[in-house]
Amino acid sequence: MARRCFAVTLFIYMWHQTRGESSVKRWALLGAAAGLMSMVRWQNVLFVVFPAVEELGNVVAQVRGAAPTGVPTEPDADDARATPDNGWWAPAAARYAAFAAVFLIVFSPQFAFWNVVRGSWFSPPTGAHGAALAAPAIGDVLFSTDRGLFSWTPLLLVAVLGFGARRFANCAWIFAIGLAALLSWMRQRPALDPALLVGALVVTNVFFMAGMRVGDVPPTGTVRFEDMVGATTARVGNPFSLPMSALTALRFGTDLSFYERIGSQTFNNLLIDVGGDNDRRFLLHGWSGAETGADFTFRWSDGPESTLAVPLKEIADYRLELRCAPFLPAASERQVVSVWVNDDLADRVAVSAGMQTYRVTVPAAMIRPRFNEIRLEYAWTASPRSTGGSNDARELALQCDSISMVREG
Numbered sequence: 001m002a003r004r005c006f007a008v009t010l011f012i013y014m015w016h017q018t019r020g021e022s023s024v025k026r027w028a029l030l031g032a033a034a035g036l037m038s039m040v041r042w043q044n045v046l047f048v049v050f051p052a053v054e055e056l057g058n059v060v061a062q063v064r065g066a067a068p069t070g071v072p073t074e075p076d077a078d079d080a081r082a083t084p085d086n087g088w089w090a091p092a093a094a095r096y097a098a099f100a101a102v103f104l105i106v107f108s109p110q111f112a113f114w115n116v117v118r119g120s121w122f123s124p125p126t127g128a129h130g131a132a133l134a135a136p137a138i139g140d141v142l143f144s145t146d147r148g149l150f151s152w153t154p155l156l157l158v159a160v161l162g163f164g165a166r167r168f169a170n171c172a173w174i175f176a177i178g179l180a181a182l183l184s185w186m187r188q189r190p191a192l193d194p195a196l197l198v199g200a201l202v203v204t205n206v207f208f209m210a211g212m213r214v215g216d217v218p219p220t221g222t223v224r225f226e227d228m229v230g231a232t233t234a235r236v237g238n239p240f241s242l243p244m245s246a247l248t249a250l251r252f253g254t255d256l257s258f259y260e261r262i263g264s265q266t267f268n269n270l271l272i273d274v275g276g277d278n279d280r281r282f283l284l285h286g287w288s289g290a291e292t293g294a295d296f297t298f299r300w301s302d303g304p305e306s307t308l309a310v311p312l313k314e315i316a317d318y319r320l321e322l323r324c325a326p327f328l329p330a331a332s333e334r335q336v337v338s339v340w341v342n343d344d345l346a347d348r349v350a351v352s353a354g355m356q357t358y359r360v361t362v363p364a365a366m367i368r369p370r371f372n373e374i375r376l377e378y379a380w381t382a383s384p385r386s387t388g389g390s391n392d393a394r395e396l397a398l399q400c401d402s403i404s405m406v407r408e409g
Contacts, residue, residue, distance in 0.1 A: 007037035031099035035106025143244035266313040301398040317408040327396040329387035340375040
């Protein structure tokens with residue numbers, strides 16, 4: 001981590017300290033620093049955008065016939081030719097060539113390493129690092145409860161407001177500047193600190209009272225501090241993951257703690273033991289309480305449809321396996337279950353009497369990166385009360401033992 005922070009900070013320092021210069025020597029040194037920081041971590045090449053944006057402003061100024069941004073009024077020998085009348089592009093091309101040449105020389109050991117280890121001279125390990133340019137997991141990177149940048153290092157969230165995770169060690173200088181700016185701003189507003197403290201305590205107390213109202217917190221007896229805090233986290237999850245918690249809750253129409261409950265793990269093959277200890281991690285709506293049969297656990301569906309979310313590792317063809325039995329009151333018609341995947345109809349399954357396994361093919365075109373919603377829509381429902389079996393008023397359709405997603409191929 002230290003070498004990443006050092007390499008990037010060195011490049012940014014050299015760029016900032018030499019701003020206003022346009023000599024070939026300056027750009028050669030910047031190329032060396034850029035090559036070093038990119039070899040330490042290849043993604044660091046993105047920081048080259050800082051001098052690139054500065055130089056773009058100079059080029060635009062030259063094209064328009066104005067003096068380049070930050071160039072001294074007494075140019076050095078290299079700058080003397082850079083005028084609209086006698087070809088500013090020649091020294092500019094020399095600077096860029098010097099930067100590129102030195103960068104490639106310093107970075108060349110990385111090319112050799114990729115060729116030996118990965119079989120190609122240019123082979124950044126994007127897949128090994130969980131990077132997918134077509135579907136960037138920005139929200140999870142920042143707010144996941146499994147080592148998300150802000151959820152695991154809340155101080156960096158404060159630093160960004162004023163403007164860690166191991167992958168962001170190269171950005172430490174950005175957070176340092178942001179944090180310094182925020183602290184300077186807060187020192188000029190001394191009443192802000194107690195206001196933030198009081199606000200946090202009020203929010204905690206509101207959730208604590210809500211927990212007591214619904215029975216999560218005992219109305220009498222000793223209440224521990226962790227019970228008070230737990231009443232809040234039980235409803236919102238990790239407060240520093242709130243942006244992704246809110247987006248996930250909005251997408252699936254569930255509670256804020258669902259994002260933390262489902263976790264960051266993704267699967268090629270996933271088996272959900274419905275009614276088991278960990279099924280609530282994936283189940284969303286339309287499920288009754290967990291029950292135990294003769295040799296298996298299960299849940300009844302409750303209502304016209306049941307939904308669940310499955311986090312899948314890759315976009316690929318999958319096979320959905322549903323082990324279930326229908327609710328069969330007297331003279332009922334055959335139950336048909338429509339299986340929807342991310343609002344696309346995958347298949348309709350006619351469910352026969354007895355506990356059986358039904359298989360549905362889910363093509364890759366229906367799969368989305370990570371979270372996928374599966375919705376089971378029932379042709380009809382009936383309550384035991386309406387059929388005279390008991391006083392149970394639940395609208396039942398299916399007795400579900402397990403649900404699995406198996407990657408094909």
